Amino acid sequence: MATHQGFSIRAVGARTIDSVLRLGYATRFIARTIMSSGTSLKRPRLVIRELYFTGVLSLIIILVSGLFVGMVLGYQGYYTLQTYGSESALGVLVALSLVRELGPVMAALLFASRAGSAMTAEIGLMKATEQLSAMEMMAVDPIARVVAPRFWAGFISMPLLAAMFSAMGVFGGYLVGVVQIGVDEGSFWSQMQSAVDFQKDIMNGVIKSVVFGFAVTWISLFEGYDAPPTAEGVSGATTRTVVTSSLAILALDFLLTAFMFGGV
Amino acid sequence: MQRSTLDLWVGLFVMGGIGALLVLAMKVGNMSGGGGGETYALTANFDNIGGLKPRAPVKSAGVVVGRVTGISFDNDKFNARVTLNIEKTYTFPKDTSASILTSGLLGEQYIGLEGGGDTVNLGTGDKIKQTQSAVVLEKLIGQFLYSKAAEGGDKK
Numbered sequence: 110m111a112t113h114q115g116f117s118i119r120a121v122g123a124r125t126i127d128s129v130l131r132l133g134y135a136t137r138f139i140a141r142t143i144m145s146s147g148t149s150l151k152r153p154r155l156v157i158r159e160l161y162f163t164g165v166l167s168l169i170i171i172l173v174s175g176l177f178v179g180m181v182l183g184y185q186g187y188y189t190l191q192t193y194g195s196e197s198a199l200g201v202l203v204a205l206s207l208v209r210e211l212g213p214v215m216a217a218l219l220f221a222s223r224a225g226s227a228m229t230a231e232i233g234l235m236k237a238t239e240q241l242s243a244m245e246m247m248a249v250d251p252i253a254r255v256v257a258p259r260f261w262a263g264f265i266s267m268p269l270l271a272a273m274f275s276a277m278g279v280f281g282g283y284l285v286g287v288v289q290i291g292v293d294e295g296s297f298w299s300q301m302q303s304a305v306d307f308q309k310d311i312m313n314g315v316i317k318s319v320v321f322g323f324a325v326t327w328i329s330l331f332e333g334y335d336a337p338p339t340a341e342g343v344s345g346a347t348t349r350t351v352v353t354s355s356l357a358i359l360a361l362d363f364l365l366t367a368f369m370f371g372g373v
Numbered sequence: 374m375q376r377s378t379l380d381l382w383v384g385l386f387v388m389g390g391i392g393a394l395l396v397l398a399m400k401v402g403n404m405s406g407g408g409g410g411e412t413y414a415l416t417a418n419f420d421n422i423g424g425l426k427p428r429a430p431v432k433s434a435g436v437v438v439g440r441v442t443g444i445s446f447d448n449d450k451f452n453a454r455v456t457l458n459i460e461k462t463y464t465f466p467k468d469t470s471a472s473i474l475t476s477g478l479l480g481e482q483y484i485g486l487e488g489g490g491d492t493v494n495l496g497t498g499d500k501i502k503q504t505q506s507a508v509v510l511e512k513l514i515g516q517f518l519y520s521k522a523a524e525g526g527d528k529k
Contacts, residue, residue: 157379157380157383158379160383160386160387161379161382161383161386164383164386164387164390165382165383165385165386168386168389194476194480195480195481197476197480197481198481208397265387266386266390268390269386269387269389269390269391269393269394270390272390272391272393272394272397273389273390273393275393275397276392276393276394276396276397277393279396279397293430293437295428295429295430295437295440296428296429296430296481298428299426299427299428299429300426300481303426307398311394311397311398315394
């Protein structure tokens, strides 16, 4: 009994120390990545290549999801608003919910599962097949050559994807609200324009997506770099990327919303 | 993948992202144009426009016939001057009256036009003389309370 108790306490201790160590390692990892971004600046082609994989190839899923989310918002918003006879506020509802919350959050979740998991698997497999060690042997820093370009690509593409998601969603809301249901077009746009503030709503949404882009790429790259060099290890790391990124996005979103809109 | 195709796609991606941001930003500013067709401008002075906004619809018998394009304060008469753009296909007689109405209990405000019997029609730049202001709920309640109090005073 006593040994069992001692064991479980030891397990708690070991886990705590492990997670603190991992957090410290992750912080040193991201610091090293940013410090060794010189190569990416000198050879922007590396970043452009990664922008293609993380950004361009995520376009379809982002645009289609944005359109559908906007259309669903149009239907649901109309259903609720028409009970109060204020269906002309549909544009405000669609635009504000997309620009402030859904655009950055949904785009980041999709980005984590589409591009983040791919980054983790790629780097994890590079590690498992000892490509990273081979690079080190050739005096090529794998962080500067492999990790940093991917980090910057994710960091750049995330706000762009979120903006496209929001724009597409507003268009979807317009399609359902104005074209299909027949909400007055003038009041749809005019109320939207008078309610959406560039500084307060759109820029805060952009800031959110930048923060999410940083968090998601950081988690994906670190999980890949830290993955045990086995098939199991890589698959586990990919799963952890999606789970941890999603949780991080939602938690960060809560914090950012509390800071940005909490006082309003 | 060819280098140039890669560049093209990334370029398109970045342009698309910035374009989307611009589209979002334009939503805040004024949407230019919108709804083709020729229009002519009318003005009307109201004592109180309530919550009327630019681009609000102008309706006659429930049909949208134009839009509010401008709201300003008339310094001589101390009331609000509203500019309306009416589509060319719709004509209204000189003695048309304009009133600010609300769609639904909490809905948006719009301008309702009611045609009169004059044979001459309103043209560009003309002014609608008969206007009715927006209903201000506070004033209405105030009047109601006042009349109730007056009634109570009579009975004593």
